[in-house]
Amino acid sequence: MNKLSIVALGLGICLSGGSVYAQSSGFFSNEIQVLAGSNDTISILTGKYGSISNEVTFAVSYIPNIDSAYIANDKNWKTITFQKNQYASDLAYGGGVSVVPFDTAGGLHENKVIAIDHKTNTTKAFTYPWTNSLRADTLKQLFALNVAYCKGSFYFAANDGGLVRWQNVSDVKSILLPGTSGAVAADTSFKGISDETKRVIGVEVSKDVVIVTTPSSTWKYTPADSSWTEYPKTSADADLTVTEFECSFADGNSAGLPLYSIAKVKLGSADTTVCIKYSKKDNGWKLLLNSEISGVSFAVQGYFYTFYNHDSTNCKVYRDTLGDSAVENLSSRQIESYYLPDRLVRGTDIPEINDIQFIPQSDSSGILWVATSNGLYLSRNEKPGTSSDSLLCIKKVSTVKKGLKEAFACPGILKYDPYSDQESFIWFVYNLSKDAKVTIRIYDFNMDCVKTVIEKESRKSGDNNSENGRSNNKIKDVWDGTTSTGRRCAPGVYYFKITTDIGEHAFGKIVVAK
Amino acid sequence: MVTAGQVGGLSGAYLRPGVGAAALGMGGASSASPENFTAWWNPAASADTKENKFALGAGSRSLGRSDLYGEFDFKVPPRLGMGFLFLYRGDPFLDNLYNDDYDNPEKLPDAAYTTCTGKISLSYYVSRKLSAGVNIGINYQRLPSSIDDNGEWIYSSTAGIGAMDIGVSYKWNDNLTIGLVVRDLFSLMTWELTDETYSPTIEDRPLPSFTCATSYTDSLMHKPLKWNTDLKGYLFDGEWEKLERPEAYLSTGAEWQTWKTLYVRMGLGDILLNGDMFTDEYSSDFFCKITAGLSVDLSKIKKGMVANYGVATDKTWAGLDQQLDVTFSF
Numbered sequence: 001m002n003k004l005s006i007v008a009l010g011l012g013i014c015l016s017g018g019s020v021y022a023q024s025s026g027f028f029s030n031e032i033q034v035l036a037g038s039n040d041t042i043s044i045l046t047g048k049y050g051s052i053s054n055e056v057t058f059a060v061s062y063i064p065n066i067d068s069a070y071i072a073n074d075k076n077w078k079t080i081t082f083q084k085n086q087y088a089s090d091l092a093y094g095g096g097v098s099v100v101p102f103d104t105a106g107g108l109h110e111n112k113v114i115a116i117d118h119k120t121n122t123t124k125a126f127t128y129p130w131t132n133s134l135r136a137d138t139l140k141q142l143f144a145l146n147v148a149y150c151k152g153s154f155y156f157a158a159n160d161g162g163l164v165r166w167q168n169v170s171d172v173k174s175i176l177l178p179g180t181s182g183a184v185a186a187d188t189s190f191k192g193i194s195d196e197t198k199r200v201i202g203v204e205v206s207k208d209v210v211i212v213t214t215p216s217s218t219w220k221y222t223p224a225d226s227s228w229t230e231y232p233k234t235s236a237d238a239d240l241t242v243t244e245f246e247c248s249f250a251d252g253n254s255a256g257l258p259l260y261s262i263a264k265v266k267l268g269s270a271d272t273t274v275c276i277k278y279s280k281k282d283n284g285w286k287l288l289l290n291s292e293i294s295g296v297s298f299a300v301q302g303y304f305y306t307f308y309n310h311d312s313t314n315c316k317v318y319r320d321t322l323g324d325s326a327v328e329n330l331s332s333r334q335i336e337s338y339y340l341p342d343r344l345v346r347g348t349d350i351p352e353i354n355d356i357q358f359i360p361q362s363d364s365s366g367i368l369w370v371a372t373s374n375g376l377y378l379s380r381n382e383k384p385g386t387s388s389d390s391l392l393c394i395k396k397v398s399t400v401k402k403g404l405k406e407a408f409a410c411p412g413i414l415k416y417d418p419y420s421d422q423e424s425f426i427w428f429v430y431n432l433s434k435d436a437k438v439t440i441r442i443y444d445f446n447m448d449c450v451k452t453v454i455e456k457e458s459r460k461s462g463d464n465n466s467e468n469g470r471s472n473n474k475i476k477d478v479w480d481g482t483t484s485t486g487r488r489c490a491p492g493v494y495y496f497k498i499t500t501d502i503g504e505h506a507f508g509k510i511v512v513a514k
Numbered sequence: 515m516v517t518a519g520q521v522g523g524l525s526g527a528y529l530r531p532g533v534g535a536a537a538l539g540m541g542g543a544s545s546a547s548p549e550n551f552t553a554w555w556n557p558a559a560s561a562d563t564k565e566n567k568f569a570l571g572a573g574s575r576s577l578g579r580s581d582l583y584g585e586f587d588f589k590v591p592p593r594l595g596m597g598f599l600f601l602y603r604g605d606p607f608l609d610n611l612y613n614d615d616y617d618n619p620e621k622l623p624d625a626a627y628t629t630c631t632g633k634i635s636l637s638y639y640v641s642r643k644l645s646a647g648v649n650i651g652i653n654y655q656r657l658p659s660s661i662d663d664n665g666e667w668i669y670s671s672t673a674g675i676g677a678m679d680i681g682v683s684y685k686w687n688d689n690l691t692i693g694l695v696v697r698d699l700f701s702l703m704t705w706e707l708t709d710e711t712y713s714p715t716i717e718d719r720p721l722p723s724f725t726c727a728t729s730y731t732d733s734l735m736h737k738p739l740k741w742n743t744d745l746k747g748y749l750f751d752g753e754w755e756k757l758e759r760p761e762a763y764l765s766t767g768a769e770w771q772t773w774k775t776l777y778v779r780m781g782l783g784d785i786l787l788n789g790d791m792f793t794d795e796y797s798s799d800f801f802c803k804i805t806a807g808l809s810v811d812l813s814k815i816k817k818g819m820v821a822n823y824g825v826a827t828d829k830t831w832a833g834l835d836q837q838l839d840v841t842f843s844f
Contacts, residue, residue, distance in 0.1 A: 447830050
């Protein structure tokens with residue numbers, strides 16, 4: 001019986017469409033991928049990759065009260081853990097429900113979507129309103145990897161299926177097509193979008209407006225009057241040609257909802273991906289940032305936070321006060337070019353930023369949530385571009401027994417990682433009762449010394465260290481499976497010995513399988 | 515400072531500890547004139563024995579490492595001797611392995627590391643002074659390498675046939691025997707490290723070793739004394755590339771028959787000799803095995819039966835290595 005099943009049996013089982021999801025308390029993982037929330041609730045999508053099992057597991061954790069003490073208590077978080085190797089692609093929260101679409105990496109043309117009711121901690125499978133004849137058309141891409149919530153409805157960017165609206169309370173589903181007023185009948189007359197440039201690839205929500213992305217246009221959809229406004233690829237810069245929209249969004253905190261997009265463009269003669277903004281004054285798109293950002297969170301007073309795939313630990317802050325009227329190239333005019341990293345650092349960890357959400361609380365400040373590879377961070381009174389204090393870090397860390405009573409290699413098996421371009425390594429995890437000088441040596445099966453990892457290096461006791469209450473140095477106390485002369489060790493079992501000048505010592509085992 | 519040798523971590527670590535309680539008690543020095551487990555120590559030796567011999571033993575080493583071994587030696591008159599040796603060696607108690615979640619590590623299921631070695635030796639009695647022998651080995655290893663969807667270990671294994679040891683034994687005079695042994699020639703094991711998504715292949719070639727050994731017999735207080743010394747050198751890696759720094763390990767030990775049926779032994783084993791020998795770090799980090807042992811002649815219970823026990827400190831002071839075996843000569 002696998003571990004997830006044990007957890008499910010021990011803590012309660014959610015049945016949903018034949019699937020079993022483990023329900024538990026506490027964070028599932030500190031690798032937080034996506035944030036969704038409101039003034040009083042935060043919901044997070046976390047993922048965990050096991051290099052030994054080569055498995056990915058995703059989970060959603062949520063909490064109904066964002067008081068600092070409350071969120072810091074791991075037990076207050078509720079978690080729904082999904083089955084292994086089901087790749088969650090997005091998360092949206094609204095009306096007490098979190099919705100998670102899953103990536104159809106297996107080649108299916110319709111994907112799984114799970115809704116989690118926070119009040120009852122139960123899950124429900126969402127099914128698309130496709131007819132059997134549409135489902136039978138295997139050439140159609142009828143999945144949505146992107147979901148957003150607006151005014152009582154979840155919106156799915158369902159590619160050839162258009163924009164699917166799900167009013168979850170009444171369980172009413174509608175198919176919306178950009179530019180077409182009203183819903184399309186979900187019957188055999190709907191054959192799906194046949195023009196690839198018009199399939200719905202992205203959906204975001206700003207205030208009460210849904211921003212819809214198709215490769216050929218960006219659209220604003222206003223649910224209140226079911227109206228669509230199109231923003232085609234028209235450029236207002238002489239040397240800018242918009243090739244394809246990838247993801248469009250709007251600043252809901254600025255007047256006129258200024259519209260932005262990450263788009264493939266031809267800039268001069270170069271093909272590139274940049275951030276562009278729509279200029280109402282010029283009736284076209286203009287270059288805003290000449291860099292490929294992976295995400296944006298709009299704050300107040302025109303400030304916005306940007307984060308990047310290629311520079312994943314960084315966050316730059318810009319300010320755009322021109323509203324929807326005009327566009328200024330901000331590429332070299334960031335307020336801060338290295339804004340969050342220093343405020344997130346804990347010990348030797350510099351976390352990667354995966355998502356940012358800013359929830360305005362006044363004209364000049366708000367609550368800042370940052371999803372990172374090393375936990376969830378919170379600034380309760382964030383003044384964009386001005387605040388410089390460290391963010392509150394919320395993460396789950398298991399304690400390690402003091403006095404080297406517990407010392408281990410993490411992971412216990414050193415394997416080649418096919419998904420990483422870096423040499424795999426293990427950490428030595430231990431906790432000293434007092435500050436001490438530490439030596440770590442590796443031995444082979446014949447107890448011949450393979451390598452001295454560290455020799456008589458000072459380490460603090462866990463109580464006296466910022467590294468999660470542990471004594472080991474996460475950068476130095478590592479082994480990559482090589483000998484003292486740099487040769488790669490043969491596969492086999494190895495032993496490590498940790499000695500200190502205070503008499504504490506420990507032994508442990510490592511399997512080298514690479 | 516690194517007082518690690520060149521050998522640590524390189525292929526064939528499980529083949530480097532000796533076999534047999536008597537040899538363990540003498541510091542692991544038994545290559546010149548082994549009384550037991552000749553296929554392991556010197557394949558030339560079985561031609562020189564006067565009786566057939568069967569031996570069975572087990573060992574427990576520090577940190578959960580275990581041995582199980584047996585041998586059958588017999589003469590093929592007039593000049594040949596043969597031996598069959600089986601050795602299990604492994605760590606059946608891999609019980610403290612964790613997954614890769616640094617913040618919230620979880621213990622993995624218990625696992626085991628298993629190796630099996632077989633040696634078939636053939637020796638030839640060249641003259642009253644000289645005998646020569648060769649053996650062919652079969653090597654097998656099994657290692658946990660991944661975890662499947664059910665949380666069970668996926669094991670990878672490798673086997674190699676054709677590893678060869680060559681030995682000669684020369685009686686210099688009535689007191690002194692000299693042995694030369696080259697071990698683990700042409701040994702190759704190819705791992706396919708099984709995984710659910712990929713299977714990398716790794717060639718595992720144990721290092722050849724060159725041993726020069728002596729066995730000196732005399733008497734002490736009118737009772738038989740034997741003094742063995744093995745100097746085992748490593749010059750090349752498994753692919754016959756010269757090691758950056760050649761090195762050797764010296765093992766030496768003595769056996770004294772204190773009573774008609776009791777032999778006591780003691781020795782020092784695996785003293786590293788390399789280019790660091792004359793540095794301060796070498797002396798401050800000096801380590802070797804301290805060994806002791808005894809044998810009891812149990813002929814009164816069963817003719818030709820001897821029980822042997824050996825004990826040694828390991829090189830990391832993690833615990834004791836012990837071996838206990840029984841031999842039958844007939």
